[in-house]
Amino acid sequence: MSTDVVKPILQARDLVKRYGRVTALDHADFDLMPNEILGVIGDNGAGKSSLIKVLAGAVIPDSGEVLMDGKPVHFRSPLDAREAGIETVYQDLALAPALSIADNMFLGRETRKGGAMGKWFRLLDRSGMQKRAREQLSALGLLTIQNIKQPVETLSGGQRQGVAVARAAAFGSKVIILDEPTAALGVKESRRVLELMLDVKKRGLPIILISHNMPHVFEVADRIHIHRLGRRIAVIDPKDYSMADAVAIMTGAMPPPPMADEMAAA
Numbered sequence: 001m002s003t004d005v006v007k008p009i010l011q012a013r014d015l016v017k018r019y020g021r022v023t024a025l026d027h028a029d030f031d032l033m034p035n036e037i038l039g040v041i042g043d044n045g046a047g048k049s050s051l052i053k054v055l056a057g058a059v060i061p062d063s064g065e066v067l068m069d070g071k072p073v074h075f076r077s078p079l080d081a082r083e084a085g086i087e088t089v090y091q092d093l094a095l096a097p098a099l100s101i102a103d104n105m106f107l108g109r110e111t112r113k114g115g116a117m118g119k120w121f122r123l124l125d126r127s128g129m130q131k132r133a134r135e136q137l138s139a140l141g142l143l144t145i146q147n148i149k150q151p152v153e154t155l156s157g158g159q160r161q162g163v164a165v166a167r168a169a170a171f172g173s174k175v176i177i178l179d180e181p182t183a184a185l186g187v188k189e190s191r192r193v194l195e196l197m198l199d200v201k202k203r204g205l206p207i208i209l210i211s212h213n214m215p216h217v218f219e220v221a222d223r224i225h226i227h228r229l230g231r232r233i234a235v236i237d238p239k240d241y242s243m244a245d246a247v248a249i250m251t252g253a254m255p256p257p258p259m260a261d262e263m264a265a266a
């Protein structure tokens with residue numbers, strides 16, 4: 001057996017975030033291991049979004065620290081987190097409906113043509129972007145989206161989610177955060193998005209999955225972080241607990257198991 005200790009790729013320690021009198025994060029900890037899908041569950045208002053926004057650079061905590069590969073990082077904006085390799089797909093997806101799939105994939109990160117003319121006129125490298133978008137979608141098995149020039153508004157909800165996840169996978173070099181990726185989808189579309197997540201994981205990118213959908217979380221997550229009243233109260237292996245147990249821990253009806261494995265990993 002290998003004696004190497006696998007270290008978390010992304011961590012948070014002792015995060016506190018207050019909004020006036022509301023304490024959204026109350027000394028919250030977090031650990032994401034390389035190459036895992038980590039489910040994050042918790043009741044409404046437990047502080048999941050606040051936690052994820054700190055990790056994504058969208059919220060600056062009052063205190064506590066975030067570490068990547070064991071080193072403290074100080075995200076002042078979502079751009080800082082993106083530059084560190086963390087890509088977040090929020091529920092609203094932030095896609096531009098009238099733009100094509102390829103344009104959406106490169107939104108805000110357009111590549112420009114080389115050569116004197118290209119540089120002078122800052123010409124977009126449309127064919128290059130389309131080629132990369134096609135490669136990315138096909139690598140993730142999303143080839144049913146046939147035409148890369150098709151406007152995103154003509155796609156189904158599941159296909160849009162696919163584009164958003166493919167974009168995150170294309171640019172996220174370290175971590176992908178998915179906030180309720182299946183919330184607005186039907187059964188078949190949800191299935192494709194869950195498969196897509198497993199594909200992304202197979203390609204070596206860890207995923208943080210925030211979801212209220214227990215069957216989805218239990219289906220794909222390697223571990224489940226349970227958040228309650230602003231902090232992590234447990235991390236469970238879905239093989240060892242039932243969904244009913246997870247909900248009971250989440251709502252305080254059942255005491256959380258000790259955090260021993262987390263202590264060892266830290």
Ligand SMILES: Nc1ncnc2c1ncn2[C@@H]1O[C@H](COP(=O)(O)OP(=O)(O)OP(=O)(O)O)[C@@H](O)[C@H]1O
Pocket residue numbers: 019022023024042043044045046047048049050051
């Ligand atoms: N920008 C804000 N201003 C004021 N209060 C906020 C803000 N963001 C979050 N809160 C409060 O902080 C607490 C935690 O909210 P948060 O959205 O992080 O929880 P959540 O677990 O993601 O909830 P949900 O599952 O309902 O989305 C809640 O009481 C919420 O009302």
